[in-house]
Amino acid sequence: MHKLLIIDDSKTVLNQAMMLLKDFYHVFPAISGSTALKILEHHIPDLILLDLLMPEMDGREFFILLKSRPELSDIPVIFLISDTNDQTEAECISLGACDFIRKPIIKEVLLSRVEKTLELFDYRRDLQQTLDEKTRQIETAYIQTMAALANTIDAKDPDTNGHSIRVAYYSGQIAHQLGYSKEDCENIYFIALLHDVGKIGVPDSVLKKRDRLTEEEYELMKQHTTIGAHILKDIKMLPGLCDGTLYHHERYDGTGYPNGLSGEAIPRIARIISVADTFDAMTATRCYRKGMDPKIALEELKRNRGTQFDPEITDTFLEIADGLEVSNHEADLM
Template sequence: QNLEYTNYITAQNHAMQEMTMQTIMTIANTIDAKDEYTRGHSRRVAEYASAISLELGFSEKEAEDVRFIGLLHDIGKIGIPDSVLNKPGRLTDEEYEIMKSHTTVGSDILKDIAMIKDLDTGAKYHHERPDGKGYPEGLRGGEIPFIARIISVADAYDAMSSNRIYRRHLEPERVLSELKKGNGTQWDKECCDAMIRLIEQDRLPKVNIEDSEELNETAKLLARVIDKAEDKAIENSDNLDSLTGSYGREQGKTVIQEAIYKTGKGCFYVFDIDHFRHINEAYGFVTGDMYLKALTDLIRSTVKRPIISRFGADVFIVYDPDTLSLDNAEEICHKFFNNMTLQKKINENINELSVSIGITEIMTEKDQIMVLYENATKALYVAKQLGGNNYFFHTNEYVFEENRFNEAVDLNKLVDMIENIDHLSGGVMTVFPEFEKMYEYMSNLAERNKQQIHIILFTIYTQGNVKASVEERDKVMDLLQSAVMTSIRNVDITTKYSSTQQAVLMLNVDEEQLKAVTNRIMTEFYRTYDDQIFTVKYDTADLSRSRK
């Protein structure tokens, strides 16, 4: 019985260690994903550091701990803006100070984790140097913890032997030369000697960074969890948001619903900051907080008696009982944007503030807040299609106007955007960033295989001055998407490009094949749609020329 129990405990410990390793690898993947040029960096550093420790006489258990420490040595980069992390040119002094802070940020994150000894030490001191010219504390020689000396050499080797955004990788002979040149000054002599032996005797581990499907999915899940953490905190908050003074999600729903029961009138707004993630990533969370505070201050200075609830990281719902018609709401929106323009002139810290607003009218005291939210969100979606920094109303029906709702992007404009895709920042190209990702994926595939890419852009229009609702438009778009999906090949890709447009990218087809596919799509669409409200038009272009 004792033997069985011992075996059971041993198996449980092994399972826990496996889970811990996978969790740490997932976190490492998330860190590396912030910089497209360092994919697998943390894992390679971990394996190199483990190999160095074994070369120096560490036990297998100690080397395994070194591997864990190596995997998390760059965890502090989670707090570095992408504009600094991925900058192709030389960093300014201020940007370099921001970059250096990843060591202390990482140490703060890991300092309370006692499961592995020195986990925070590797993160904090792996950029220290024996000659005292490192950071964050300028330690010298023996003052630097030994684990950090190991990580430092492994980190430097991978940095020199991998492509970076600002340069190509160094040749192996050059890497070895640089290690010997900095041995004893830039890197600890004992650790550097061990690395040099491993390289010269071809005993350095060959690290396979291809992830299992399960690990990739776990990494994606972790990234989504991180993205949603702030939303969840807002949702669960029973107190006023300390930054903006607005209600949390659940409390806001209750307060606004009770106010609607009492009055049965007014307007319901959804305010959303355009490209807010870009603001946080490019300028940091302190600047993002300034934008959030500025938005709620503008709402209060524009609306007489607003009830404000923070519904998401950058989404606020507002109930105004005094706005008694959509005409009044339009006046409020004009006043809001005028006030915002003035504030941006006064406060240069918010000069990129752009806000989209969706509005719906409250008809009776029985109106439910989540129905109002859904309707206002549909209108918000249209406001974003109009380029952002705009507003739109949800009504039961309205006219598709050329200058308002149905601002379709023509194919020439889309091709121009693609030709300049390298100069665009995230979220600029389209409200549907999936298109940019889709094009980048297929472009890389076509370039490797020397194949052509053609694009087909389908656009739905209303016939004449026919009235149509958002729901009717969405149903027609669903039919168009279904017609596309049943007509294209497995290697082709499609995505919604705007609220009235579907884009298709086709790999390696000639003009005849392209014509046959478009005919199939149009035939299938009109087979399932026989009303006279909408019609579909399309245009095609060869994107291979754009890539050249």
């Protein structure tokens, strides 16, 4: 049953409206705006009938206050007006009300307008939910595609196979230790999984080169951050996605790329990925070198704490590092 909140300083109007509506709706009466606000602390109505002219807080003031509160701003409002002035009617609509009903209240008018307003907003809500679900499905499919691309990029070079999955796992575990919610940890996992997706735009001759990169080649490699951010910029369901991709090579002391950000000006997600990415890069075996012993890699992280890496995030990773031995398959299940 829909819930209605009726606000009017006239007990006669309240009683009349209650009598007409109580058989069809769950009705909450309020004799003033302040009384209505107390009701709203415990009940969120599907529709508000609001007297325009009231002492203390009038209908205009209450309406503006209602719309300023995000949790209440979507509730439809029908104004109750006492005069037949066209300007008053226009004001109600211009404020953002759905409709108005003149007093004295006529039963058929009241029931019809309440019913039609609720039908319209139910339809809009259902439509929005359907749209949101379809959007989530599309964005999820897009993320899965990007993740496949990230894995494809890793697989192009046997030396980096599984890198993105491991970085995602480490990042998610750091986030968990930092106190992020389960949902945020999952989001950070997926953001980190895509951190190197921009390498799809870097020539293979640079990605697979075994010797030291020339200055020109290094500049090409650095572009993977901006390329990745451009690829992912339209995904809205993962806040921080572009930040993780664009800024994970920034350094805490401001000497990184692409923008030379420093300290907390670097988005936190990028600071998390930076630690995870560097640890995996140091400990992974390459065809031209053996992976660094994890204990030595942790010492390197500690040595660069406060210069390359965020001190808090570095310390957090050091706390949990002993329990982070993970296979590609295990990481993929996170």
